[in-house]
Amino acid sequence: MNVVKHIIEHCGDLKSDEWVCVLYDNSTFGVASVFLQYLEGIHANFSSYELIRTDTHGIEPPDEVAEAMKSSDLILCLTQYSLAHTQARLEATNGKSRFLSMPEYSVSLLNDPAVATDFRSRLQAVEAMTQALTNGKELYIETAAGTRMKMDISNRGGNCCPGFVNQLYRLGSPPDIEANIAPNEASTEGMLVIDGSITHELIGKLTDTVELRISKGKIDSIYSANEEICQALDKIFTRVKSDKAYYLGEVGIGLNKDAVLCGNMLIDEGSYGSLHFGFGSNYTIGGSNKVSFHLDFVLTKANMYIDGTMVIKEGEMQL
Incomplete structure (x- = not known):
């Protein structure tokens, strides 16, 4: 309950007169019930909705739920797959709502040190990286x-996601602390060698690397010595039935020093010095690719340069 309090009050910035909307599905009711119990205990104003579990991130919720989100002050989204890259989330946070995106949460996850970290203490680092991305061109x-x-990241703004929400930063995903940007969709060229994780229940933390060849912003080929991973990725992408799923939509930098790569999406994306690459939807973070799909690939110990200046050296922030 101390961790739940930390998430709701420290990360969610909940005030006594505000309305909370709790979203979950039939696979996450266990952890959602802990949050609901806490809200009942503090006599908070709240409503809750059980959604049908989807099979990927970025699927829109029912209209009734989307309307409830917009009329709420704080949204606790505990569905198995994320709603962060949906129109419903975007409309809610463009209005008055603050949105805590918590996919893949479990009761055991609440014991991880990454969840109990002091998110506000990392704000300056996240803002510095966000500003560097915003100012950059390549x-x-x-x-x-x-x-x-x-x-090419010119004319694209960086997104500051410090893991907590307030009136300025309305989207947070504790324990994920990150700065991210949506690159121009057809600009990415080169090879990605993923050594950390692929944030889907069919894969998770990697034991074999995965190579993604990118041409004009789109995955051209996928290779891994582990044939099971290749088959899983083929199943994940082809299920979408849209080429838009193959475009690189996001690059993010993890900045939570208490997060250790483990196969959980929010911990891996937020793990300090890691980079993650989101394929598919990015229109909710400043891009133009709209598709009901988003899949992140995490790598470690990278060097990253903005306009020729090194800002990350083997996973260590240089700003």
Whole structure:
């Protein structure tokens, strides 16, 4: 309950007179019930909705739920798959709502040190990286494992996601602390060698690397010595039935020093010094690719350059 209090009050910035909307599905009721119990205990104003579990991130909720989101002050989204990259979330946070995106949450996750971290203490670092991305025109990333990739980020604003929400930052995903940007969709060229994780229940933390060759912003080929991973990725992408799923939509930098790569999406994306690459939808974070799909690939120990200046050296922030 101390951790739940930390999430609702420290991360969610809940005030006594505000309305809370809790979203979950039939696979996450266990952890959602802990949050509901806490809200009942503090006599908070809240409503809750059980959604049908989807099979990927970015699927729109029912209209009734979307309307409830817009009329709420704080949204606790505990569905198995994220609603962060949906029109419903965008409309809610463009209005008065603050949105805590907490996919893949479980009761055991509440014991992870990454969740109990002091998110507000990392704000300055996240803002510095966000500003560097906003000011940049070209992003270049390399790793010892073989990643060599460049992309155009001109006229795209960075997004500050410090893991907590307030009136300025309305989207947070504790324990994920990150700065991200949506590169121009057809600009990315090169090779991505993923050594960390692929944030889907069919894969998770990697034991074998995955190579993604990118041409004109789109995945051209996928290779791994582990054939099961290739088959899983083929199943994940082809289920979408849209080429838009293959476009690189997001590059994010993890900045939570208490997060250790483990296969959980929010911990992996937020793990300090990691980079994640989101394919599919990015129109909710400043891009133009709209599709009901988003899948993140996480790599470690990268060098990252903005307009030729190194801002990350082997996973260590240089700003």
